[in-house]
Amino acid sequence: MELLTTITNYIAQAGIELLDIAAMGILLYGSGKSIWMMIRHKPGVTLYLTRFMNIALIVMLCAEIIRLVLIREPLELAIVAGMVALHGAISFLIAWEVNKEQSHDKARGEEEAKTDEDLLL
Numbered sequence: 526m527e528l529l530t531t532i533t534n535y536i537a538q539a540g541i542e543l544l545d546i547a548a549m550g551i552l553l554y555g556s557g558k559s560i561w562m563m564i565r566h567k568p569g570v571t572l573y574l575t576r577f578m579n580i581a582l583i584v585m586l587c588a589e590i591i592r593l594v595l596i597r598e599p600l601e602l603a604i605v606a607g608m609v610a611l612h613g614a615i616s617f618l619i620a621w622e623v624n625k626e627q628s629h630d631k632a633r634g635e636e637e638a639k640t641d642e643d644l645l646l
Contacts, residue, residue, distance in 0.1 A: 544588035
């Protein structure tokens with residue numbers, strides 16, 4: 526039984542580390558691509574970056590769920606619960622920002638279309 530617990534702990538730790546590395550890679554890729562888009566003056570940079578941030582947060586949340594397997598004390602449970610709540614709040618804020626940016630882009634597109642119509646008349 527001790528051997529099975531030890532193996533499970535090693536597998537869980539390896540999974541957590543891999544997911545954390547993957548989340549970091551997603552954030553770095555999204556940030557780099559967003560900076561490149563800003564340099565080239567492309568629209569929708571904020572929306573693009575927030576989508577990558579949301580994906581990275583989901584991957585990090587998976588790591589936190591696996592971390593639940595390793596919990597041995599109530600204090601550790603409280604810490605992981607706080608982290609999950611924080612991830613949830615950040616995900617909510619990112620989704621709100623994405624919706625705000627999409628509605629702003631839609632309004633800007635309608636305004637530009639109206640201006641184009643005025644120019645044609």
